[in-house]
Amino acid sequence: MADFYNAKEIEEKFYKIWEERGYFEIDGNKEIAQNGKNFCIMMPPPNVTGVLHIGHSLTFTLQDIMTRYKRMDGFKTLWQPGLDHAGIATQNVVEKQLLAKGITKEELGRDEFLKKTWEWKEKSGGTIVHQMRRLGITPAWSRERFTMDEGLKNAVRKAFVNLYNKGLIVRGNYMVNWCTHDGALSDVEVEHKANKGKLYYIKYKILGNSNVENLAEVSCDEFAKFDNQNDKAKYRAVDVVNSNAVRMSRTNGASQCSTSENLSQMQCKTSRYVIVATTRPETYFGDTAVMVNPNDERYKDLVGKFVELPIINRKIEIIADEHVDMGFGTGVVKVTPAHDTNDYEVGNAHNLEFITVFDEKGILNGECGEFKGLERLEARDKVVARLDELGFIEKIEDYENQVGYCYRCKNIVEPYISKQWFVKSSIADTAIAKVNEGGAKFYPAHWINSFNAWMRELKDWCISRQLWWGHQIPVFYCECGHEWADECEKPASCPKCGSTKFTQDPDVLDTWFSSGLWPMSTLGWGNGDALKNKKWFENDLKDFYPNTMLITGFDILFFWVARMMFQSENALSELPFKDIYLHALVKDKDGKKMSKSSGNVVDPLTKIDEYSADILRFTVTLLCVQGRDIRLSEEKMVLVRNFTNKLYNASKFLLLNADKFNDLDESKIGSKLGLYMLSRFKTCVNSVRENLDAYRFNDAANELYKFLWDEFCDWGIELSKADKSSIPELGMIFKESMKLLSPFMPFISEFLYHELSSTCLENSKSIMIMPYPKQGKEDEQIVNLFNLVIEAIVSIRRAKATIELGNSKISKAYVKASCDLSEAINYIKLLAKCEEIEFVSDIVPNSARDVSENLESFVPLAGVDTTAIIARLTSQKIKLEKEILKLENMLGNEKFVANAPEQVLATNREGLATAKAKFEKVVSELKTLGEFN
Structure with missing residues (x-):
């Protein structure tokens, strides 16, 4: 053997051989496959714009471990790969490329823009697929799918039409999350972050009481000098020092004057203003009511009166509703039904007018008077400055709140009323019931609580997107007024009147609609004639649906997992998978989330170059405890590198004593040390299998680590120096242990197996399609003997150490x-x-x-x-x-x-x-x- 293991050379060479031999395909293990044993797992389709990140490395490593394990265990195995078209992200990429050349997509037109996007996809898309190979993963690459390939386009139209005809897809004006760059978003596509902003206190003038409102104003001191009630009745007292309106009350003809430093504490039915606190002053042009809590004693007498909006002088009513938090601001809030989610509900409940004050691009409209044409966020300071100039700003305070951002372009998201397509929330009812009846099991188990909490509060899902790249909504509008959904990409005529003068809805479907069909559409469901020349799809649904399991990060439970659950169940009346393993996030060594701004991002490709694919794979697996975040550190990577060195050196020792070693034959194990190592190996096999079957990946990896390092290398190799006749037996056991290790560290295990066999992979079969080691029973008598032998050795060493003869x-x-x-x-x-x-x-x-x-x-x-x-x-x-x-x-x-x-x-x-x-x-x-x- 060479003095060192050249990981890069071995990984490139071995992966090419494996793939060329078809080992990754469903019949790649046909020599050992057993009838009736099928295993299927779906790759979460990464974005076509994506690159490999550390979260992918964990997901794909765990999926590959399970796939390799099942493949070696005689299962007909399908790991379905593919890519997602990533509507928003991909369109943004192509738009930016065009803008760099001074071209807008509108100048190109829809058809030409889509041609450019397909050209980019074919040329640059799928970079992540090439990077995945570096990790050593083994999906059935020949079956790679794309969420916009012809077959999946057919499946999407079939699913849409099916739901449309059932009344589960509807169109209407609803309040949605709106990105002024990317259009409508679903709730899970909005990222909420802490925002350090301002709270603006705006004065709204109270109307409807002329004998008070038309009084001339004098200072409190001057007012106090008036002798009779008739003189006082002609004037309103004001605190000229603080510029705050003074409370006046009239009781039995008597007037009293008082001042206050905080106007919000002294409002009453004859106050001149109410003070409204808001974080979004630019939307006040859309206010159609002012609201107080009905239990707020400060404002009870104001309910039913009217106020006037500054600058535009619109008259709106003061209403009462328990939505109001009496502790927020002054306890008086503005109601903007067309631009706030809560206000939308209030507007419907109180039959208020809905006034939209900016367009789809966030540009203020004619409702905003002199500010028409300004972009909503740019307008904020100008609106506040004008209000302050006219005396309508009471004060401005620093304020921290949560603000929603578009998960793609990071633009601030607005609540916005728009006509969109929605999937009704009732689609999920059956899936929820089946999950809770045991039809699918979560690992860790507590995730079912999150699933239930979110699904049972599910809102109608907005599925239309104002993009060009994506699945165009298969709904058509005829000039006769007929609307219909059609599975045909280009219907010949209107089914009602026969006219050819009809148009298709211009919007496209949410990316998650197509990826929600992934567990069945990739198996041929709804693909139509697109797969007529691919005979191997004929039995896929029967063999691989429902999928055996799903492995993915918990962060896409609601983006993807839940949608697959209810879309697939609705189509096939069966949940799409039996087991759902959700892993935690990979964080840095201090437990901090990785981000570019923090400078703690780990590039998996860099780590593969520095260490090896095996070392990265085994490290993240060792750290992957169910339900806990993974803390990746350089120290852990070095520890696993030392482990690979230990394995390499163990092989070198064995080969110093023999030219090659046979495959394991238990009948040929006769020495006491050989029987002991065989027993410990069987115990390791039992534990690894048990942990893999329960998706305790870190425990399985730890058992391998302990057996190979602590028991085989530290004790087996050392003890063999006292009995050279046992070395051929240890070589057989070590070769078999490489099969056990293969799903976790596929490259070095393959290499060492062939080194010990005096063969090379180029001229022999790979261990990745050899049978996985079987469970067995250890020999308790021989294990007890060697446990005492090891105890005696350790005890004597300790006794020597007390008198400083430790190594003598x-x-x-x-x-x-x-x-x-x-x-x-x-x-x-x-x-x-x-x-x-x-x-x-x-x-x-x-x-x-x-x-x-x-x-x-x-x-x-x-x-x-x-x-x-x-x-x-x-x-x-x-x-x-x-x-x-x-x-x-x-x-x-x-x-x-x-x-x-x-x-x-x-x-x-x-x-x-x-x-x-x-x-x-x-x-x-x-x-x-x-x-x-």
């Missing part, structure tokens, strides 16, 4: 054990570095002694100068005594115990217990040395 060879040691270990004496002598081992039944005096769980060992002190050792132990004893006394005093202090945090107390108690244990050990060692002296 000694003439003799004694072992007091409950059973006869004489048949394994050579193992103990070699690894404990003792020329002679004597088994005894009693304590050996004048010896360094070590007591373990099942035996005791003794190393004679004769000839050992213990002076320095005793001095060191005595010093340790004194320090430990002081530490114990200090901790006992602290924990015995009632005042300290009463006031100290529980965590501090727990740390001190643990420290005391540890110090006492160390003290007892030191005393024991000193006692032994003292007896000798």
